[in-house]
Amino acid sequence: MTHNPDLTSSxxxxxxxxxxxxxxxxIWWTARIMKGDPHRDKEAAGWGAYSGLLLMAALAHLTGSSxxxxxxxxxxxxxxxxxxxxxxxVPYFTLTMVLFIAVVVLRKWFVKETVGWVLLNLSVLFLALxxxxxxxxxxxxxxxxxxxxxxxxxxxxxxxxxxxRAVDNDERRAAGKPLFEQEKNEKILVWPDLVYSELICMxxxxxxxxxxxxxxPAPLEEPASSAQTPNPSxxxxxxxxxxxxxxxxxxxxxxxxxxxxxxxxxxxxPYIDYNKLGNGYYTFNExxxxxxxxxxGFLPLWVGMIILGTFLRGPNWNFFGIYEPWDAHKLxxxxxxxxxxxxxxxxxxxxxxxxxxxxGELTKILFILQREWLGLLLCLFYxxxxxxxxxxxxxxxxxxxxxxxRFIVFSNLLLFMxxxxxxMVLRWSFSLKYLVGIPEWFFNI
Amino acid sequence: xxxxxxxxxxxxxxxxxxRHPAPIDRRNRIVVMLTNFFLHLHPVSIKQQGIALSYTWCxxxxxxxxxxxxxxxxxxxxxxxxPTLEHAFNDILALRxxxxxxxxxxxxxxxxxxxxxxVWLHMYRVFLTGSYKPPREFNWVVGxxxxxxxxxxxxxxxxxxxxxxxxxxxxxxxxxxxxTPFLGHEGPxxxxxxxxxxxxxxxxxxxxxxxxxxxxxGEMTLNRFYILHCVAxxxxxxxxxxxxxxxxxxxxxxxxxx
Numbered sequence: 053m054t055h056n057p058d059l060t061s062s063x064x065x066x067x068x069x070x071x072x073x074x075x076x077x078x079i080w081w082t083a084r085i086m087k088g089d090p091h092r093d094k095e096a097a098g099w100g101a102y103s104g105l106l107l108m109a110a111l112a113h114l115t116g117s118s119x120x121x122x123x124x125x126x127x128x129x130x131x132x133x134x135x136x137x138x139x140x141x142v143p144y145f146t147l148t149m150v151l152f153i154a155v156v157v158l159r160k161w162f163v164k165e166t167v168g169w170v171l172l173n174l175s176v177l178f179l180a181l182x183x184x185x186x187x188x189x190x191x192x193x194x195x196x197x198x199x200x201x202x203x204x205x206x207x208x209x210x211x212x213x214x215x216x217r218a219v220d221n222d223e224r225r226a227a228g229k230p231l232f233e234q235e236k237n238e239k240i241l242v243w244p245d246l247v248y249s250e251l252i253c254m255x256x257x258x259x260x261x262x263x264x265x266x267x268x269p270a271p272l273e274e275p276a277s278s279a280q281t282p283n284p285s286x287x288x289x290x291x292x293x294x295x296x297x298x299x300x301x302x303x304x305x306x307x308x309x310x311x312x313x314x315x316x317x318x319x320x321x322p323y324i325d326y327n328k329l330g331n332g333y334y335t336f337n338e339x340x341x342x343x344x345x346x347x348x349g350f351l352p353l354w355v356g357m358i359i360l361g362t363f364l365r366g367p368n369w370n371f372f373g374i375y376e377p378w379d380a381h382k383l384x385x386x387x388x389x390x391x392x393x394x395x396x397x398x399x400x401x402x403x404x405x406x407x408x409x410x411x412g413e414l415t416k417i418l419f420i421l422q423r424e425w426l427g428l429l430l431c432l433f434y435x436x437x438x439x440x441x442x443x444x445x446x447x448x449x450x451x452x453x454x455x456x457x458r459f460i461v462f463s464n465l466l467l468f469m470x471x472x473x474x475x476m477v478l479r480w481s482f483s484l485k486y487l488v489g490i491p492e493w494f495f496n497i
Numbered sequence: 498x499x500x501x502x503x504x505x506x507x508x509x510x511x512x513x514x515x516r517h518p519a520p521i522d523r524r525n526r527i528v529v530m531l532t533n534f535f536l537h538l539h540p541v542s543i544k545q546q547g548i549a550l551s552y553t554w555c556x557x558x559x560x561x562x563x564x565x566x567x568x569x570x571x572x573x574x575x576x577x578x579x580p581t582l583e584h585a586f587n588d589i590l591a592l593r594x595x596x597x598x599x600x601x602x603x604x605x606x607x608x609x610x611x612x613x614x615x616v617w618l619h620m621y622r623v624f625l626t627g628s629y630k631p632p633r634e635f636n637w638v639v640g641x642x643x644x645x646x647x648x649x650x651x652x653x654x655x656x657x658x659x660x661x662x663x664x665x666x667x668x669x670x671x672x673x674x675x676x677t678p679f680l681g682h683e684g685p686x687x688x689x690x691x692x693x694x695x696x697x698x699x700x701x702x703x704x705x706x707x708x709x710x711x712x713x714x715g716e717m718t719l720n721r722f723y724i725l726h727c728v729a730x731x732x733x734x735x736x737x738x739x740x741x742x743x744x745x746x747x748x749x750x751x752x753x754x755x
Binding site: 196199202203206207210213214217218233236237238239240241242243244245246247249250253254257258261262264265266268269270271272273274275276277278280281282285286287288289290291294295302303304306307308309315318319321322323325328329330331332333334335339343346350493494495 | 520523526527529530536539540541542543544545546547548549550551552554555558559562563566586589590593600602603604606607608610611613614617618620621622624625626627628629630631633634635637638641644645648651652655658659660661662663664665666668669670672673674675676677678681683684685686687688713714715752753754
């Protein structure tokens with residue numbers, strides 16, 4: 053195997069610009085603090101010193117690109133090894149869930165400007181240092197993956213902004229003050245205020261798009277060949293969350309039923325959400341359940357699984373750490389067991405019922421139903437009985453306010469959404485393959 | 498110079514186009530919104546929060562602008578690109594290497610990626626500000642349809658360069674259709690659709706076959722995706738955008754109860 057250099061001259065030079073940009077941003081931040089509040093001069097001095105360090109780092113990169121092998125600013129190996137060590141689906145999902153819960157619980161702290169700025173700096177530094185790794189660059193630097201990296205920062209920023217506005221409004225509400233959106237809300241003329249902002253916005257988007265197009269060539273691989281299957285074969289990036297679901301569900305669920313239900317569920321939101329509060333302003337406290345559910349679906353499940361599918365899934369859809377080379381021969385032991393096998397073989401110590409050869413169609417069907425009765429019953433229970441249990445317990449007030457049909461639709465959509473994390477946990481803890489496994493009918497759940 | 502400007506603005510041609518003086522006073526700022534075709538999409542006046550960037554994030558507007566940019570760059574690309582097995586890949590290669598303004602392909606591709614992201618963010622903002630609540634329930638539904646169509650536009654366009662990346666991404670994506678319940682030849686329940694022992698749903702008649710125009714991603718697929726990408730989906734999108742915008746006006750702005 054040829055050894056690929058972690059650093060090349062052009063990488064070092066490019067990172068120099070990134071450090072320079074970060075330094076300039078921090079100089080602006082320092083100036084902003086000094087201007088805003090004279091009592092924060094010590095803090096400003098700290099940011100100033102940090103900006104100086106970044107400037108030095110930028111200079112070191114821009115001047116030191118001639119001998120890459122002797123360049124010292126790179127991600128330390130022990131951090132790389134540590135991160136790759138924990139690279140597996142379970143730690144990944146645990147981490148995303150912990151992050152999600154932390155942001156929600158600590159939202160008052162999270163929305164502080166300094167906290168946001170520190171998080172931005174840390175993530176850019178992590179990215180910059182990681183770019184000194186060959187394997188990281190191979191996957192993150194793919195032209196089609198660049199938008200995903202920028203999407204991470206953009207989604208992070210807007211989540212921060214929305215929480216900031218929500219926390220502010222919730223505090224105003226608690227203090228009996230008017231909401232931010234109500235404070236300055238006079239009618240103004242569309243010309244010039246809106247028309248000019250639209251014009252500026254169009255110019256900015258055009259400039260960004262043109263610069264992006266000039267700097268980054270669009271990918272073009274070998275001509276199409278139906279004989280050569282690439283490994284891994286990946287769908288376009290925005291569908292990689294769905295492709296990741298294939299690990300846990302069969303295509304008819306992961307590729308057809310669940311995506312359709314996502315869309316139906318999205319369309320159903322305005323007709324399910326009876327809460328009249330929070331119409332036209334940011335808030336968290338007034339719509340906790342709605343916001344948590346939507347954010348859980350969008351952040352850890354949708355965006356989180358796109359990240360997983362794009363950056364962490366390699367050949368044979370195996371899981372790879374971000375600094376790990378994609379080795380097509382990496383072996384992952386898959387020994388997943390169906391619920392029916394657990395039931396008949398492990399628990400009853402019996403044989404799995406199989407229809408005798410030459411049996412009629414009806415007998416075959418009955419044998420299949422006998423084999424899978426437990427899983428079928430569980431699924432039926434989940435979709436038909438659990439809604440009533442929910443209505444009688446934790447969602448009592450929802451059920452009363454929504455009425456019967458609305459609540460049944462709502463609880464079934466919610467249960468389908470929950471089926472993904474449930475199936476994941478079952479897979480990780482019991483190596484469960486299918487709750488209902490009827491390959492004869494392509495009906496595996 | 499002022500007199501030249503005055504002469505132009507006083508001419509019959511100018512007046513026939515614009516009809517009213519420049520929007521420099523209150524009266525004409527109102528009039529311009531009512532008499533200009535491109536501006537009449539907007540109301541004359543609007544609540545301040547409806548245009549505050551930290552409130553709206555401008556993502557819906559950017560999405561629309563990107564749709565226009567995709568239309569312009571896409572039409573330019575259509576002048577060069579031929580959707581046949583013989584030419585498709587080489588035309589893209591030529592766009593990269595020799596064609597003047599071949600950078601239109603980059604703008605088109607990155608604009609498409611950006612549009613997917615801005616649609617999501619627009620939806621995120623609309624949700625977080627509760628802007629789907631009455632009276633805007635139906636416009637949210639239209640928005641979800643536009644989200645689906647944006648993804649389908651991007652998906653159908655992904656095939657057109659006809660390189661390895663393209664056909665295998667589409668193969669992986671469209672393989673799902675095989676498993677459609679009842680309508681896919683590897684989906685649950687397809688065996689129920691048979692007449693006298695003959696399956697109606699086979700690999701040459703199922704949902705995937707209809708999507709691809711064949712049993713695998715081939716020339717008919719390229720043709721189908723090209724027409725979906727350049728004609729069929731954009732037409733539907735344009736119609737839905739018109740409805741989406743019209744409803745914003747009729748529902749009393751982008752947000753807040755009436």
